[in-house]
Amino acid sequence: MPFINIKTPEAAFSRAQKAELVQTLTSLMVSYFGETVRPHTMVLIEEVKDGGYGRADVVFTLPEAYRATD
Template sequence: MPFVNIKTPEAALSKAQKQEIVHRMTEMLVEYMSEAARPHTMVLIEEVKDGGYGRADEIFVIPDSYRAKDDA
């Protein structure tokens, strides 16, 4: 079973963007593995709360400009 795990800052992606990511990742894996992989492909998008991760010894908080504008 193909499994993709994407971690992203909370509120960085809209619902529509998440749906597109799931669709495109599934399509990509089907291209590589064949249509038989489609019903078994899992794409997990995990949202990490602000302050829940860091880089270079600095806790990361998502800037407002990175937040999804529309959660349609």
């Protein structure tokens, strides 16, 4: 069973964008492994709260302009 785990900043994607990600990534797995994996492909989108991630000693927050509107 293919398993795809995506971590994104909280509110970075709308529900429609998340649904599109799930469909697109599932189709990608099908293109590699064949149609038999479609019902068994798991796509998990985890949202990380602002300030809960960073790089090189810098803690990130998502700017308001980049927040999705549902």
